[in-house]
Amino acid sequence: MNEKSQTEWTEPLPDNPAPKAPALRKRKFLVIADGSPEATKALQFASLRAAHTQGAVTLLAVIGPAHFQHWLGVENLMREEALEEAERVLHKLAAQAYDRCGVRPELVIREGTIRDQMAQLISEDPDIAVLVLGAGTSKEGPGPLVSSIASDAAGGFGIPVTIVPGDLSDDQIDLLA
Numbered sequence: 001m002n003e004k005s006q007t008e009w010t011e012p013l014p015d016n017p018a019p020k021a022p023a024l025r026k027r028k029f030l031v032i033a034d035g036s037p038e039a040t041k042a043l044q045f046a047s048l049r050a051a052h053t054q055g056a057v058t059l060l061a062v063i064g065p066a067h068f069q070h071w072l073g074v075e076n077l078m079r080e081e082a083l084e085e086a087e088r089v090l091h092k093l094a095a096q097a098y099d100r101c102g103v104r105p106e107l108v109i110r111e112g113t114i115r116d117q118m119a120q121l122i123s124e125d126p127d128i129a130v131l132v133l134g135a136g137t138s139k140e141g142p143g144p145l146v147s148s149i150a151s152d153a154a155g156g157f158g159i160p161v162t163i164v165p166g167d168l169s170d171d172q173i174d175l176l177a
Contacts (some may be wrong), residue, residue: 028130030118031093032060038135043096044097045177047097056127058106058121060108061107063109090109118157135166
């Protein structure tokens with residue numbers, strides 16, 4: 001070996017030669033909390049996946065915009081009642097996720113249309129990696145949200161969409177997740 005190559009090997013390395021790695025983030029599973037049996041199935045699947053992958057769950061409840069703008073008192077009362085109902089549903093589902101899987105979901109309430117608020121939340125939170133929806137079991141179809149997203153090539157949200165069939169048993173969901 002020549003002298004130059006020996007010098008390169010024996011010189012001390014800098015304290016931190018590599019740039020810092022980005023902080024580890026938890027992959028979040030987004031579930032729409034509408035109080036339906038389908039939402040419960042979607043939450044069960046998402047919570048189990050989060051528990052198995054060290055991820056997290058975000059529960060989104062959306063209250064529709066009030067339409068009684070002529071009567072401000074009525075509009076405020078309706079908004080307050082819708083907010084209380086959304087909080088009740090969120091807390092009930094969060095308790096189920098914790099009791100069954102040990103997962104403490106993040107709770108989010110928004111006002112507007114479900115599709116718009118889902119899209120906005122997904123764009124605002126880069127940790128949301130999967131949208132989990134439950135499909136209904138009625139003969140009318142899987143439900144308006146699932147139908148809407150399926151007809152629009154995965155909804156254009158930029159993340160995968162997992163649809164949990166509503167007729168799966170708890171044991172089947174446990175095996176799949």
